[in-house]
Amino acid sequence: MNPKIPAPLSDLAAQLGKLPGMGPKSAMRIVMTLLAWPEERTRQLGQSISELRDRLHICSRCGGLATSEVCAVCADPERTQETLCLVADWDSMMTLDSGGFYRGQYLILGGLLNPLEHRDSSSLHIGRLERRLQEGVVKELIFALGATVEADNTAVYLSDLMRAKYPAIGVSRLAQGIPLGGEVKHMDAETLRQSLKYRQRFSG
Numbered sequence: 001m002n003p004k005i006p007a008p009l010s011d012l013a014a015q016l017g018k019l020p021g022m023g024p025k026s027a028m029r030i031v032m033t034l035l036a037w038p039e040e041r042t043r044q045l046g047q048s049i050s051e052l053r054d055r056l057h058i059c060s061r062c063g064g065l066a067t068s069e070v071c072a073v074c075a076d077p078e079r080t081q082e083t084l085c086l087v088a089d090w091d092s093m094m095t096l097d098s099g100g101f102y103r104g105q106y107l108i109l110g111g112l113l114n115p116l117e118h119r120d121s122s123s124l125h126i127g128r129l130e131r132r133l134q135e136g137v138v139k140e141l142i143f144a145l146g147a148t149v150e151a152d153n154t155a156v157y158l159s160d161l162m163r164a165k166y167p168a169i170g171v172s173r174l175a176q177g178i179p180l181g182g183e184v185k186h187m188d189a190e191t192l193r194q195s196l197k198y199r200q201r202f203s204g
């Protein structure tokens with residue numbers, strides 16, 4: 001940083017510059033914008049940033065972000081308690097839920113198994129999943145972990161584990177294969193292999 005720039009400006013620009021997609025130039029542009037704003041507005045932004053962690057809780061049911069002990073999704077009495085959808089992270093839960101077509105429960109695993117990044121089963125919230133299944137209410141566990149090698153390995157590992165411990169609970173996964181609007185000739189071999197493996201009966 002240029003030593004002629006006063007420290008309060010260069011310090012803030014240096015911190016903003018650590019945000020994803022933000023270079024030193026755009027960071028400084030934001031600092032200048034904040035200075036040009038009415039003082040109250042700039043202070044409010046600062047307050048929101050400093051309160052971010054204080055005002056957020058981890059939902060005791062699903063492990064998602066919430067403003068109270070139980071999040072709005074888990075607290076919704078209209079949703080069925082019998083299906084539990086397992087997702088890798090909170091973003092996935094929000095994306096799935098924004099469609100409004102799934103009206104069951106969620107549980108956030110906190111990542112996927114990945115030996116190359118040294119993420120083993122101890123890094124996942126398996127205890128949270130077990131506590132939930134032990135309640136005896138869930139009848140179906142849906143794996144919605146994605147279509148990567150890591151997602152596949154995690155789903156296989158967990159479904160074996162859960163099937164052995166809770167044989168009465170049905171285990172399913174999101175369908176994998178050709179996306180809506182996709183043509184067979186444009187698909188890669190792996191997508192076609194999965195599509196064939198998880199083919200479904202034509203019910204018309």
Ligand SMILES: [Zn+2]
Binds near residue numbers: 059062070071
């Ligand atoms: Zn929740």
